[in-house]
Amino acid sequence: MLAAALADESAQRTCTFEIFARRLPNGRRYGVVAGTERFVEAVSRFRFGESELAVVGKFLDDRTVEWLRNYRFSGDVDGYPEGELYFPNSPILSVRGTFAECVLLETLALSIFNHDSAIASAAARMVSAAAGRVLIDMGSRRTHEIAAPASSRAAYLAGFTSTSNLEAVRRFGIPGTGTSAHAFVLLHSATDGYHEATAFRSQVAAQGVGTTLLVDTFDIAQGVKTAIEVAGPELGGVRIDSGDLGVLTRQTRDQLDALGATKTKIVLSGDLDEYAIASLRADPVDVYGVGTRLVTGSGAPTAGMVYKLVEVDGIPVSKRSSHKGSRGGAKRAVRLARSTGTIVEEIIFPANAAVPESDEFTVSELAIPLIRSGDPVDSLPTLQDGRQRVAAGLLSLPWEGLKLSEGEPAIPTTFAE
Amino acid sequence: MLAAALADESAQRTCTFEIFARRLPNGRRYGVVAGTERFVEAVSRFRFGESELAVVGKFLDDRTVEWLRNYRFSGDVDGYPEGELYFPNSPILSVRGTFAECVLLETLALSIFNHDSAIASAAARMVSAAAGRVLIDMGSRRTHEIAAPASSRAAYLAGFTSTSNLEAVRRFGIPGTGTSAHAFVLLHSATDGYHEATAFRSQVAAQGVGTTLLVDTFDIAQGVKTAIEVAGPELGGVRIDSGDLGVLTRQTRDQLDALGATKTKIVLSGDLDEYAIASLRADPVDVYGVGTRLVTGSGAPTAGMVYKLVEVDGIPVSKRSSHKGSRGGAKRAVRLARSTGTIVEEIIFPANAAVPESDEFTVSELAIPLIRSGDPVDSLPTLQDGRQRVAAGLLSLPWEGLKLSEGEPAIPTTFAE
Numbered sequence: 001m002l003a004a005a006l007a008d009e010s011a012q013r014t015c016t017f018e019i020f021a022r023r024l025p026n027g028r029r030y031g032v033v034a035g036t037e038r039f040v041e042a043v044s045r046f047r048f049g050e051s052e053l054a055v056v057g058k059f060l061d062d063r064t065v066e067w068l069r070n071y072r073f074s075g076d077v078d079g080y081p082e083g084e085l086y087f088p089n090s091p092i093l094s095v096r097g098t099f100a101e102c103v104l105l106e107t108l109a110l111s112i113f114n115h116d117s118a119i120a121s122a123a124a125r126m127v128s129a130a131a132g133r134v135l136i137d138m139g140s141r142r143t144h145e146i147a148a149p150a151s152s153r154a155a156y157l158a159g160f161t162s163t164s165n166l167e168a169v170r171r172f173g174i175p176g177t178g179t180s181a182h183a184f185v186l187l188h189s190a191t192d193g194y195h196e197a198t199a200f201r202s203q204v205a206a207q208g209v210g211t212t213l214l215v216d217t218f219d220i221a222q223g224v225k226t227a228i229e230v231a232g233p234e235l236g237g238v239r240i241d242s243g244d245l246g247v248l249t250r251q252t253r254d255q256l257d258a259l260g261a262t263k264t265k266i267v268l269s270g271d272l273d274e275y276a277i278a279s280l281r282a283d284p285v286d287v288y289g290v291g292t293r294l295v296t297g298s299g300a301p302t303a304g305m306v307y308k309l310v311e312v313d314g315i316p317v318s319k320r321s322s323h324k325g326s327r328g329g330a331k332r333a334v335r336l337a338r339s340t341g342t343i344v345e346e347i348i349f350p351a352n353a354a355v356p357e358s359d360e361f362t363v364s365e366l367a368i369p370l371i372r373s374g375d376p377v378d379s380l381p382t383l384q385d386g387r388q389r390v391a392a393g394l395l396s397l398p399w400e401g402l403k404l405s406e407g408e409p410a411i412p413t414t415f416a417e
Numbered sequence: 418m419l420a421a422a423l424a425d426e427s428a429q430r431t432c433t434f435e436i437f438a439r440r441l442p443n444g445r446r447y448g449v450v451a452g453t454e455r456f457v458e459a460v461s462r463f464r465f466g467e468s469e470l471a472v473v474g475k476f477l478d479d480r481t482v483e484w485l486r487n488y489r490f491s492g493d494v495d496g497y498p499e500g501e502l503y504f505p506n507s508p509i510l511s512v513r514g515t516f517a518e519c520v521l522l523e524t525l526a527l528s529i530f531n532h533d534s535a536i537a538s539a540a541a542r543m544v545s546a547a548a549g550r551v552l553i554d555m556g557s558r559r560t561h562e563i564a565a566p567a568s569s570r571a572a573y574l575a576g577f578t579s580t581s582n583l584e585a586v587r588r589f590g591i592p593g594t595g596t597s598a599h600a601f602v603l604l605h606s607a608t609d610g611y612h613e614a615t616a617f618r619s620q621v622a623a624q625g626v627g628t629t630l631l632v633d634t635f636d637i638a639q640g641v642k643t644a645i646e647v648a649g650p651e652l653g654g655v656r657i658d659s660g661d662l663g664v665l666t667r668q669t670r671d672q673l674d675a676l677g678a679t680k681t682k683i684v685l686s687g688d689l690d691e692y693a694i695a696s697l698r699a700d701p702v703d704v705y706g707v708g709t710r711l712v713t714g715s716g717a718p719t720a721g722m723v724y725k726l727v728e729v730d731g732i733p734v735s736k737r738s739s740h741k742g743s744r745g746g747a748k749r750a751v752r753l754a755r756s757t758g759t760i761v762e763e764i765i766f767p768a769n770a771a772v773p774e775s776d777e778f779t780v781s782e783l784a785i786p787l788i789r790s791g792d793p794v795d796s797l798p799t800l801q802d803g804r805q806r807v808a809a810g811l812l813s814l815p816w817e818g819l820k821l822s823e824g825e826p827a828i829p830t831t832f833a834e
Contacts, residue, residue, distance in 0.1 A: 001601045004623035008615075010604050017600070042562070055587040061623075099604050106598075107582075110558035111565055141527035142719040145459070147561035148528060165524075170472040181523075183434070183726035184418045186734040187427050187516050194734070198425075206421035206478075218737050292719060301718040302559040302709055309600035317603040317611070320635050 002100055003064040011100035016311040016330040016351075019079075019093035019113055021086065024121075025300035027406025030397060032124045032390055033092055034154045035116030036082035037383065040376045042108055043073050073101050077371035083157055083386030084366060085393040086117075087346055087409045091331045092305065094351075094367065099312070106307045114305050115147065118297035119154035120390070122274070125298070126290060127159035128394055128402055129278035134287040136177050137163040138269060139295035151295045157386045159394075160290075172383060179239050179267060179289070185217040196223060200230040212237035212267050215252075224252055228259045237265035237287065245270065246283050253284040273298045274404055327415060335411075336361035343396045349416040356416055419517055420481040428517035433728040433747040433768075436496075436510035436530055438503065442538075442717035444823025447814060449541045449807055450509055451571045452533030453499035454800065457793045459525055460490050490518050494788035500574055500803030501783060502810040503534075504763055504826045508748045509722065511768075511784065516729070523724045531722050532564065535714035536571035537807070539691070542715070543707060544576035545811055545819055546695035551704040553594050554580040555686060556712035568712045574803045576811075577707075589800060596656050596684065596706070602634040613640060617647040629654035629684055632669075641669055645676045654682035654704065662687065663700050670701040690715050691821055744832060752828075753778035760813045766833040773833055 005011035024031055048056070048068040057065045075097020086092055093109065095102050126135060137155040140148035140163075152160075152168030162177040163169065169176035180203055188199035200213050209231045215223030215238045227238055238256070240248050245268050256264050268280065269289030277288055297303075309317060316328030330351035336358055337343045346366075347356050355365060369377045381389070394402070401410025422428035441448055465473070465485040474482045492514020503509055510526065512519050543552060554572040557565035557580075569577075569585035579594040580586065586593035597620055605616035617630050626648045632640030632655045644655055655673070657665050662685050673681050685697065686706035694705055714720075726734060733745030747768035753775055754760045763783075764773050772782060786794045798806070811819070818827025 001597045001620075004597075004619045005601070005604065007623050008619040010619070013604060015604070052583070052587060055583060055593075059593075099600075103598075103600055106600075107558045107565075108562060111560060111562035114559055115561040115564075141524045141724075142531055142721075143528060144532040144561060144564035144567060145525060145528035146563040147532075148524075150561060166469070166472060170469060176472075176476075180418045180421075181520075182736045183516075183520055183523075184422070186726045186736065187422065187430060187432070187729055189729055189732055189734050191732060202421045202425040202427070203418075206424050292721070296718040301713040304559075304709070307558075309603045312604055312606055315606055315608060317606050319599045319603065 001103060002067070003060050005099055005103075006064055006067060011098060013099050013313050015097065015099045015102050015309055017095045017102050017106070017307055018091045018310050018331065019109060019305050019307050020089050020091055021303055021305045023088050023304070024409055025304060028121065028125070028300070029401045029403060029407060029410040030121075030124075030393075031086045031117060031303060032120040032158055032393070033080045033082055033084045033086050033113075033117055034120035034157050034386075035112040036079055036093075036370065037380065037386070038116065038150065038153075039093075039109055039112045040077070040370050040380060042112060043077070043105065043371060044374075044376060046073060046105070046108060047071060067100070071101070071104065072374060073097065073105065073371075074374040075101055075371070076369070076373065078367040079370050080366050081368050081381045081386070081389060082383075083381075083389030083393065085397070087411060087413045089348060089413045089415075090346060091333055091348060091367070094330060096330075110305060110307050114302045116150060116154045117303040117305065118301055119151045119295060120158040121303065122298035122300065123155040123158035123160055123294060124390055124394060125274040125404060126277055126288075126294065127390075129274045129281070129404065130288055131281060133285060134162075135160045136267075136287060136289045137165065137294055138289040139291040140165045142292045143295040148295070153383065155294055157383060158390050159387065179212045180214050182214060182217050182241075185214060194218065197226050197230055200227055204231045209234045210236035212239050212265070214239045214241065216240050216242050220248055220252065221255060224255050225259070228256070228261050228264075233260040233262075233264070235261055235264045237267050239267040239269060239289070241270045245276070246280055249280065249283045249285055278404060333366045333413075334363050335366055336363055337396065341396050342398055343411050344398070345411050346413040347416050348413060353416070418520060419484070420477050422516055422520075423481055423484060428515060430516050430730050432514065432516045432519050432726055434512045434519050434523070434724055435508045435727050435748065436526060436722050436724050437506050437508055438720055438722045440505050440721070441826055442721060445538065445542070445717070446818045446820060446824060446827040447538075447541075447810075448503045448534060448720060449537040449575055449810070450497045450499060450501045450503050450530075450534055451537035451574050451803075452529040453496055453510075453787065454797065454803075455533065455567065455570075456510075456526055456529045457494070457787050457797060459529060460494070460522065460788060461791075461793060463490060463522070463525060464488060484517070488518070488521065489791060490514065490522065490788075491791040492518055492788070493786070493790065495784040496787050497783050498785050498798050498803065498806060499800075500798075500806030500810065502814070504828060504830045506765060506830045506832075507763060508750055508765060508784070511747060513747075527722060527724050531719045533567060533571045534720040534722065535717055536568045536712060537575040538720065539715035539717065540572040540575035540577055540711060541807055541811060542691040542821060543694055543705075543711065546691045546698070546821065547705055548698060550702060551579075552577045553684075553704060553706045554582065554711055555706040556708040557582045559709040560712040565712070570800065572711055574800060575807050576804065596629045597631050599631060599634050599658075602631060611635065614643050614647055617644055621648045626651045627653035629656050629682070631656045631658065633657050633659050637665055637669065638672060641672050642676070645673070645678050645681070650677040650679075650681070652678055652681045654684050656684040656686060656706070658687045662693070663697055666697065666700045666702055695821060750783045750830075751780050752783055753780055754813065758813050759815055760828050761815070762828050763830040764833050765830060770833070
């Protein structure tokens with residue numbers, strides 16, 4: 001495409017590409033925009049080095065290779081701030097520049113937004129289901145090794161408390177938390193059998209009584225008894241990773257209380273998702289550790305967003321084949337809310353039209369500038385800003401919007417002509 | 418765990434950790450081991466730099482930080498060769514060394530094997546369903562930007578023909594292929610409307626008549642007509658990305674043949690998975706382009722493998738809580754096959770026992786050495802070797818094993834005591 005566009009000179013036409021999702025996966029009520037900060041940072045680093053040029057030089061003409069050698073995105077990008085909710089057709093990102101410079105960003109942009117938004121959207125449902133209790137990301141081992149810190153970041157954006165991924169701690173400043181594994185208990189074995197108490201004593205010696213002991217390697221009731229014997233009633237927490245978590249949680253709480261460990265927290269893990277988290281809401285759980293279902297988007301491992309050319313030299317364009325047609329023309333969007341803050345509708349309108357007005361509702365424009373002439377704008381929202389935005393977004397949803405069951409998007413998105 | 422084990426000196430105990438999957442996802446009949454080469458390479462690079470040490474130094478004692486500063490895995494690793502089939506409980510990887518050096522590799526090992534094996538396992542089913550036709554990986558935009566090349570690699574291992582991911586071409590030497598997008602056709606628009614013929618002419622001028630033209634931006638029949646008018650009957654291919662692919666493929670084949678373009682190939686894309694591929698088997702499809710369902714493991718985005726401590730100083734250990742119990746002791750495995758090559762059973766046996774024998778079946782041990790004293794062994798199997806191994810593995814499956822429907826594993830895995 002690039003070579004042909006450079007040859008026929010259409011490469012220099014001024015274009016707008018937009019990212020949006022045609023629908024929300026699995027009957028979800030809302031999505032969470034994530035990846036914005038990572039995308040802005042990635043665009044500023046997106047270059048072709050000699051090693052890359054050698055590969056594309058095998059099938060591209062010299063002019064195209066030379067153009068890639070000098071590539072640097074010099075256009076403008078606007079988008080929803082990271083952590084904003086989105087709905088079908090929300091114009092989440094708008095990329096403007098020449099065709100050549102914009103078309104090259106498609107895979108980069110979609111990879112980041114589809115990945116991060118899939119995790120954040122699933123994580124927000126878990127946060128909502130946890131109703132204020134602590135959520136730890138423990139999913140690194142269930143996703144690609146370099147995708148893992150990005151997953152941790154998306155989960156934290158959506159309201160998770162902390163992560164077990166130390167690289168995410170290092171790179172993004174997310175709070176880190178860990179617990180020990182069964183391997184540590186099993187390590188303390190001898191020819192006469194296992195020595196759970198020795199393992200617990202060793203962990204408490206190294207980490208203090210505030211640590212969390214994994215009590216389900218053998219027998220949970222015995223594990224809890226041993227844990228309190230070793231650490232005393234000031235033990236920080238016990239983790240249970242198997243079995244019927246509701247029943248075991250209630251039994252363990254009773255046992256801990258009877259042993260005087262009334263402040264010892266119960267940490268649950270083991271294939272938790274938003275439904276399991278919600279089903280445990282009536283039980284005395286203090287902390288949820290979530291792994292597989294978090295990093296795989298709980299049934300929706302990619303957000304399904306697309307990157308579409310919508311305008312060329314001011315002319316609206318759109319594919320007209322079959323049901324996949326999308327609306328041409330650069331777009332902006334506003335969200336309407338009641339005075340209580342509850343959102344009621346999103347209106348998408350032509351970018352060159354006036355912002356819709358309303359007597360009844362407050363009208364807020366969604367997109368903000370992200371990149372100008374190839375450079376990130378000053379004072380981009382931070383990860384903490386995004387985290388607050390998700391929290392505020394969840395509060396702004398109509399009551400129906402927080403339902404975990406399948407249904408319609410929480411608010412309609414309409415096109416104003 | 419590491420700090421406590423260093424303090425109580427259990428860190429130096431000789432351990433064996435094993436990777437295995439308790440079950441295959443979604444009633445699949447087999448899995449494909451992938452990630453071995455990437456894992457071996459990652460282990461040799463796995464170090465803690467000053468930036469990483471600064472992070473862990475906030476919660477670890479000086480001795481542990483110093484130990485991490487000098488960390489280098491010095492143990493041994495054996496495993497199934499990449500591309501080998503696996504079944505529930507197959508001991509895919511065996512890591513031996515001190516507790517401290519082995520426990521640190523858990524997340525790295527699982528991330529790589531769970532990701533790559535999930536993709537390869539889904540891809541192999543697509544390869545099998547495609548029955549010899551060309552499969553192109555087009556999934557990069559639906560997964561994390563750095564996971565994407567690893568996905569392409571896993572797909573190629575499993576039998577995909579090529580990838581649209583140029584970084585995978587660069588890094589792994591996989592054949593690259595691309596087609597143009599709707600954006601390229603839409604780019605060729607003016608105030609008087611779209612100019613599909615201009616776009617096609619430009620692409621043919623740049624890439625030659627062997628190129629593949631995307632014909633479904635507006636009307637497919639018109640697009641095909643225009644494509645042959647522009648490129649002539651020697652046109653390499655046409656791509657269809659929307660609509661009822663079976664009906665459209667038959668119509669397009671008839672139309673191409675009537676235009677004399679009898680050798681022009683039909684490339685299909687658009688949410689294809691192994692079931693869609695199989696359902697198109699009777700239609701005149703030449704090439705499948707697979708995206709989302711490939712990189713998300715077609716419903717199983719992680720292979721669900723675990724990394725478990727099974728032996729400490731020669732003592733078999735295992736967790737005994739609830740249903741998650743696994744068998745202690747270091748293990749090896751053999752696969753039994755008929756003289757025709759059809760496999761019938763996998764036998765897992767204690768690593769220090771004699772290899773099981775059989776009069777009736779050929780017996781092949783599965784694992785090979787991968788790392789010795791921290792260094793990769795010489796002449797590790799290559800990606801091409803793995804690709805041949807997958808192909809041979811699919812041929813070795815009993816007839817039932819190739820069914821796409823849910824069912825039992827293709828062969829039983831049994832434990833010999």
